[in-house]
Amino acid sequence: MSTVKTVQIKTRYWDIAADLHVPPGFDENNTYPAILSAHPIGSCKEQTAGNVYGKALAESGFVVIAFDRSTQGQSGGEPRYTEDPAMAVEDFSRVIDHLVTLPYVDADRIGALGICGGGGYAIKAAMIERRIKAVASVTGVNFGRLCREGFSGFDPIGQLQAMARQRTAEARGAALQVDPFLPPSMAAATQAGITDIDVLGATDYYTRRCPHDNAGTRALFSRRAAAVAWDAFHLAETLLTTPLIVVVGDKPGGFGAYRDGLEIYARAASKVKELVVVEGATHYDLYDQPGPVGQALARLVPFFKNNL
Template sequence: METVKIKTQYWDMAANIYHPPGFNAQKQYPAIISAHPIGSCKEQTAGNVYGEALAEAGFVVIAFDRSTQGQSGGEPRYIEDPALAVEDFSRVTDYLVTLPYVDADRIGVLGICGGGGYAINATMIERRIKALVSITGVNYGRLCREGFSGFDPIGQMERVAAQRTAEARGEALQVDLFVPPSMEVATEAGITDIDVLGATDYYRNRCINDNAGTRALFSRRAGSAVWDAFHLSETLLTAPMMVVVGDKPGGFGAYRDGLEIYARAAAEVKELVVVEGFSHYDLYDQPEPVGQALAKLIPFFQENL
């Protein structure tokens, strides 16, 4: 694995590049951009699970930290702004096409959770991306208008506006945790949703990493509430696409979102993979569901890149 910095006009982005076995810099390889979940970082499932597996299958894989998150630059920290997040895919693509060992005509993208929603939207905009895989992808805009706002998007946007004014006047930033700090806290709070519990177990127990923020700056959330990952997908989402979801739905809505984008996408080549008996966070790192996903998505990328 190689750690690199991607220079932008604003700040540097941090990324890890995974090379195939027997890598030869004099050859050219298909490349895949691997996008981490919301609240996550490049070292977690985007890199250490899907990145490593795809590299082993013969691809150059780049897993990156989104701007303001992980080891990437950008201030203030922990902005979860879809417009900024989607632009990062083009920045990573710009970097890939400068590498002599990357075939610029064979670049694909894989995104997990909110990274999957961002990857879907980025694929509509960034025509250099030739194939797309969404792993338990979530439309973050829809989630912000619904569960993350308590189903009161207007009320939340008013609170966001008030908080941004307060911060502009020098008051402290409000940074909200996406998941409880421990499973014990989640249990004491009476949380039963399979996705919240799965997130807590993953980030607090199964794959702890200091670069994973698991939080977002509240005063920058308004942009998420007006954004839709799937807007114009009937017209613009034409790249070959695979959507992978578990069949045990939870509060973050990946199952529902996966079926929706599969139905709406204009792509002539598209496949829906439902991994039976598993939920959203099982597809992050659990061997059986991840193995089922890889058994589908590796041949998909091989055929379409």
């Protein structure tokens, strides 16, 4: 079995909380390839990034570091629940800065994996952070595209104007507006008439299958403007040359991972790239359901072993 060590990563601004998953028979005198595991939007390091993919990859021989993004989970940073893509991508470099100081990590064999919005962040990080030698996206979402579309009611300008008004109000002393991403329960989702499989899957995962006190499942409204103008895939044709694997389910929902996965696979300049479409799987099946996760790992493990 793999084991987990909790670490605090010092930065210029605040500490980043992370769980370090190490392989069975771990020996600090040996060197290992390492993988950063980035959690979904609204999630935390203890959920799918850590207890599913982090654990499985560690058991396959990798040192895996699952971390809470800045302002989220147990990491520092204010204001809380800020979903700023530039800061999220910078966190990858901050975590790598820590990894390269560990004597048992091979600094030339560092990869990154992200789930949902973490997948989009991992892809963008791989474009600019050349210490990442291989990148994996599991049901990855381009959060900027989602903010311009479904999360804004397909009215990004109106949403930006509302964010501007709210930020002005908060600067003048108004209470922070922190919006939930999900209904509080499956019963509430049913009562609200929600039918989208992604929203229902998220509600089931976060409220029933894997609830955790550190999970955010909410965002500070006034600080989401940066996400509306951001694009995880911008310049992928030029800058995304890192070996890439994209895993998606073939049952698309409102968050758009299937669409985003096929788009980045087509656009990436990577000479080594793989597309894995898991039949019958939804977005949230790939978080923790044994069958779909097993199929994903059956491709992820050899991908990282071949490219790190």
